Amino acid sequence: MPVISVANPKGGAGKSTAALVVGTTLASKGATVTILDCDPNQPIAAWGKGQERPGLRVLSEISEREIISAIDAESAERQFVLVDLEGTASRMVSRALSRSDLVLIPMQASAVDAAQAARAVGLIREEEQVIRRPIPYRVMFTRTSPAIPTRAEKAIVAEMQRNGITVLSTHLNERAAFKALFAYRHTLAELDPEKVSGVPAATENANKLAGEVVGVVRQLIKGEAA
Known part of the structure; x- marks a missing residue:
């Protein structure tokens, strides 16, 4: 079934948050989901340690030798x-990309992140030459304001579109609830709205994002079938 890698050679772009939000949201809808935590800091492994949730499995401590067989x-x-x-260009990343049906490239709305997102696209293009097949990808903005997009954000999106880089229309907004996932080791559904602000809005954002990702995957599967 679909393998979705979350990659960006820059650390701090929101990869782990994006993977956790999308994975837990899909599981909350009844899907069976595995998240492979290949980040050296193991944030998702720490989040899921000692807990079992229906449909959700978290695996960690996977070496570059094991990554393909694990996937x-x-x-x-x-x-x-x-x-x-992990937030670097490595053999582990290369091998995961080679097995991916879709790559999500999280980035914040900054020139530095835009440059690294473009670098991630370059790594995907290099891997495509090795395996001789396209690797679909989508850039995904993270930590954006849920209100009106900034001028910088609009300019970066426009520049990426001019360069043929596809960007998801749904952003992962800056929300206290997304940070609280790791602090409390909960899913969005498990967070207490009285202790964490903005849980309903974060849940709506997560549902919309996961829905768009699933829509992209379905389009890709239809394209392969055709």
């Missing part, structure tokens, strides 16, 4: 596999 084993029995990759 293949999980994708054979799970509806979605998300791979949270």
Whole structure:
């Protein structure tokens, strides 16, 4: 089933948050989901340690030698596999990209992040030459304001579109609830709205984002079938 890698050679772009939000949201809708935590800091592994949630599996401590077999084993029995990759260009990243049906490239709305997102696209293009097949990707903005987009944000989106880089229309907004996922080791559904502000809005944002990702995957599958 679909393998979705979350990659960006820049650290702090929101990869782990994006992987956790999309993965837990899909699981909350009844899908079977595995998240492979390949970030050296293991944030998602720490989040899920000692807890079991229906439909959701978190695997960690996967070496570059094991990554392909781990992806293949999980994708054979799970509806979605998300791979949270380290913030660097490495052999681990290369191998995960080679097995990906879709790559999400999280980035903040800054010139520095835009340059690194373009670098991530370059890494994907290099891997395509090695495996001789296209690797679909989408850039995804993170930590944006849920209100009106800034001029800088609009300019970066426009520049990416001019360069043929596809950007998801749904952004992962800056929300206290998304930070609270790691602080409380909860899903959005498990957070207490009396302790964490903006849970309903964060849930709506997560549902919209996961829905767009699923829509992209379905379009890609239809394209392959055609």
